[in-house]
Amino acid sequence: MKNMTKRKAMIITALVLSVIFMGIGFAALSSSIAINGTAKVSSVWDVAITNVEMVENYGLNPEVESPSFSGTEAYFNLDFAGMPGDYVIYEITIENRGTISAKLEEYVTDPEDLFYDSSRNVLYAIYNEPSYYLAPGETTTFAIQIMLNDQLDYIATGSRETTTIQFNYREAYGAEYEEPYE
8 A cells, every 4th residue: 555655656647747747848949929019100191271262254244352271261352343244253272281082072152052042233154163173293184254234224333242152071981082003
Protein backbone atom coordinates (compact mmCIF):
# COMPACT_ATOMS: atom_id res chain seq x y z
CA MET A 1 0.00 0.00 0.00
CA LYS A 2 2.90 2.25 0.65
CA ASN A 3 3.98 1.77 -2.91
CA MET A 4 0.52 2.58 -4.12
CA THR A 5 0.42 5.83 -2.16
CA LYS A 6 3.86 6.76 -3.38
CA ARG A 7 2.80 6.01 -6.93
CA LYS A 8 -0.37 8.12 -6.62
CA ALA A 9 1.66 11.01 -5.20
CA MET A 10 4.07 10.79 -8.13
CA ILE A 11 1.24 10.71 -10.66
CA ILE A 12 -0.49 13.67 -9.01
CA THR A 13 2.81 15.59 -8.84
CA ALA A 14 3.49 14.77 -12.51
CA LEU A 15 0.01 15.92 -13.52
CA VAL A 16 0.31 19.17 -11.53
CA LEU A 17 3.77 19.84 -12.99
CA SER A 18 2.41 19.07 -16.51
CA VAL A 19 -0.42 21.57 -16.08
CA ILE A 20 2.01 24.21 -14.74
CA PHE A 21 4.46 23.63 -17.62
CA MET A 22 1.61 23.72 -20.15
CA GLY A 23 0.42 27.06 -18.71
CA ILE A 24 3.96 28.47 -18.82
CA GLY A 25 4.44 27.13 -22.36
CA PHE A 26 1.14 28.59 -23.54
CA ALA A 27 1.98 31.96 -22.01
CA ALA A 28 5.44 31.90 -23.58
CA LEU A 29 4.16 30.92 -27.03
CA SER A 30 1.07 33.17 -27.19
CA SER A 31 1.00 36.92 -27.72
CA SER A 32 -1.54 39.73 -27.90
CA ILE A 33 -2.15 41.66 -31.05
CA ALA A 34 -3.46 45.19 -30.72
CA ILE A 35 -4.64 47.18 -33.70
CA ASN A 36 -4.81 50.91 -33.17
CA GLY A 37 -5.88 53.48 -35.71
CA THR A 38 -7.18 56.97 -36.14
CA ALA A 39 -9.56 58.14 -38.84
CA LYS A 40 -9.76 61.81 -39.70
CA VAL A 41 -12.48 63.29 -41.86
CA SER A 42 -11.08 66.34 -43.58
CA SER A 43 -13.77 67.11 -46.14
CA VAL A 44 -14.81 70.70 -46.69
CA TRP A 45 -18.25 72.04 -47.65
CA ASP A 46 -17.91 75.32 -49.54
CA VAL A 47 -20.45 76.08 -52.26
CA ALA A 48 -20.68 79.83 -52.80
CA ILE A 49 -21.36 82.64 -55.23
CA THR A 50 -18.02 83.76 -56.63
CA ASN A 51 -19.04 86.41 -59.17
CA VAL A 52 -21.96 88.68 -60.10
CA GLU A 53 -21.75 90.80 -63.21
CA MET A 54 -24.24 92.88 -65.21
CA VAL A 55 -24.08 91.57 -68.78
CA GLU A 56 -26.95 93.48 -70.39
CA ASN A 57 -28.80 96.72 -69.66
CA TYR A 58 -31.72 97.51 -71.93
CA GLY A 59 -33.19 100.96 -71.24
CA LEU A 60 -32.53 103.57 -68.58
CA ASN A 61 -31.68 101.41 -65.58
CA PRO A 62 -28.85 102.87 -63.59
CA GLU A 63 -27.48 100.73 -60.82
CA VAL A 64 -27.69 102.53 -57.51
CA GLU A 65 -24.81 100.32 -56.36
CA SER A 66 -22.70 97.73 -58.11
CA PRO A 67 -23.91 94.20 -57.46
CA SER A 68 -22.17 92.50 -54.58
CA PHE A 69 -22.04 89.03 -53.13
CA SER A 70 -21.00 87.33 -49.95
CA GLY A 71 -20.84 83.57 -49.65
CA THR A 72 -24.29 82.39 -50.63
CA GLU A 73 -26.02 85.75 -51.15
CA ALA A 74 -25.99 88.25 -54.01
CA TYR A 75 -27.30 91.82 -53.80
CA PHE A 76 -28.68 94.10 -56.54
CA ASN A 77 -29.89 97.66 -56.16
CA LEU A 78 -31.53 99.05 -59.30
CA ASP A 79 -33.45 102.23 -60.04
CA PHE A 80 -35.66 101.64 -63.08
CA ALA A 81 -36.08 105.06 -64.67
CA GLY A 82 -37.17 104.05 -68.15
CA MET A 83 -40.14 102.48 -69.83
CA PRO A 84 -42.04 99.26 -69.19
CA GLY A 85 -40.07 96.41 -70.75
CA ASP A 86 -36.67 97.81 -69.74
CA TYR A 87 -34.50 95.17 -68.13
CA VAL A 88 -31.09 94.20 -66.87
CA ILE A 89 -29.45 90.78 -66.94
CA TYR A 90 -26.93 89.67 -64.35
CA GLU A 91 -24.67 86.67 -64.76
CA ILE A 92 -24.06 84.82 -61.51
CA THR A 93 -21.35 82.22 -60.93
CA ILE A 94 -21.60 79.55 -58.22
CA GLU A 95 -18.49 77.51 -57.43
CA ASN A 96 -17.91 74.38 -55.40
CA ARG A 97 -14.69 75.35 -53.59
CA GLY A 98 -14.98 72.42 -51.19
CA THR A 99 -14.09 68.73 -51.40
CA ILE A 100 -17.65 67.33 -51.39
CA SER A 101 -19.81 66.96 -54.51
CA ALA A 102 -22.92 69.13 -54.33
CA LYS A 103 -26.46 68.80 -55.68
CA LEU A 104 -28.93 71.66 -56.19
CA GLU A 105 -31.88 70.56 -54.11
CA GLU A 106 -34.14 73.51 -54.90
CA TYR A 107 -34.29 77.21 -55.26
CA VAL A 108 -36.71 79.20 -53.20
CA THR A 109 -38.07 82.66 -53.89
CA ASP A 110 -39.58 85.25 -51.63
CA PRO A 111 -42.29 86.06 -52.55
CA GLU A 112 -43.12 82.48 -53.59
CA ASP A 113 -44.79 83.45 -56.89
CA LEU A 114 -41.88 85.64 -57.96
CA PHE A 115 -41.60 84.22 -61.50
CA TYR A 116 -45.35 83.89 -62.13
CA ASP A 117 -47.05 87.00 -60.73
CA SER A 118 -47.61 89.26 -63.74
CA SER A 119 -49.19 91.95 -61.55
CA ARG A 120 -45.83 92.88 -60.02
CA ASN A 121 -44.01 96.04 -61.13
CA VAL A 122 -40.77 94.13 -61.51
CA LEU A 123 -40.56 90.68 -63.09
CA TYR A 124 -37.78 88.12 -62.71
CA ALA A 125 -36.63 85.23 -64.87
CA ILE A 126 -33.74 82.78 -64.62
CA TYR A 127 -31.94 81.69 -67.79
CA ASN A 128 -29.45 78.87 -68.17
CA GLU A 129 -30.39 77.45 -64.79
CA PRO A 130 -27.46 76.52 -62.55
CA SER A 131 -26.05 72.99 -62.80
CA TYR A 132 -27.76 70.49 -60.56
CA TYR A 133 -24.46 68.76 -59.75
CA LEU A 134 -21.16 70.41 -58.90
CA ALA A 135 -18.04 68.33 -58.35
CA PRO A 136 -15.28 69.88 -56.25
CA GLY A 137 -13.69 72.70 -58.24
CA GLU A 138 -16.54 73.00 -60.74
CA THR A 139 -18.47 76.20 -61.42
CA THR A 140 -21.88 76.91 -62.89
CA THR A 141 -23.04 80.16 -64.41
CA PHE A 142 -26.62 81.29 -64.96
CA ALA A 143 -28.40 84.53 -65.73
CA ILE A 144 -31.17 86.36 -63.93
CA GLN A 145 -33.24 88.95 -65.75
CA ILE A 146 -34.90 91.74 -63.82
CA MET A 147 -37.48 93.57 -65.95
CA LEU A 148 -39.88 96.47 -65.53
CA ASN A 149 -43.24 94.82 -66.25
CA ASP A 150 -44.35 95.62 -69.80
CA GLN A 151 -47.90 94.26 -69.28
CA LEU A 152 -49.12 96.78 -66.70
CA ASP A 153 -51.21 99.81 -67.65
CA TYR A 154 -49.10 101.98 -65.37
CA ILE A 155 -46.05 101.59 -63.20
CA ALA A 156 -46.23 102.87 -59.65
CA THR A 157 -43.32 105.27 -59.48
CA GLY A 158 -41.23 105.31 -56.36
CA SER A 159 -42.31 101.82 -55.35
CA ARG A 160 -39.64 99.52 -54.00
CA GLU A 161 -39.64 95.77 -54.26
CA THR A 162 -37.43 93.44 -52.29
CA THR A 163 -36.85 89.94 -53.54
CA THR A 164 -34.87 86.94 -52.39
CA ILE A 165 -33.84 83.95 -54.51
CA GLN A 166 -32.10 81.26 -52.50
CA PHE A 167 -30.28 78.30 -54.08
CA ASN A 168 -30.11 75.35 -51.70
CA TYR A 169 -27.28 72.93 -52.42
CA ARG A 170 -26.67 69.77 -50.39
CA GLU A 171 -24.19 66.93 -50.47
CA ALA A 172 -24.56 64.62 -53.49
CA TYR A 173 -24.48 61.02 -52.30
CA GLY A 174 -23.03 58.02 -54.17
CA ALA A 175 -25.10 57.16 -57.24
CA GLU A 176 -26.69 60.63 -57.35
CA TYR A 177 -23.48 61.97 -58.79
CA GLU A 178 -21.08 60.36 -61.21
CA GLU A 179 -17.65 61.81 -61.83
CA PRO A 180 -17.24 63.07 -65.39
CA TYR A 181 -15.11 60.94 -67.70
CA GLU A 182 -11.66 62.35 -68.42
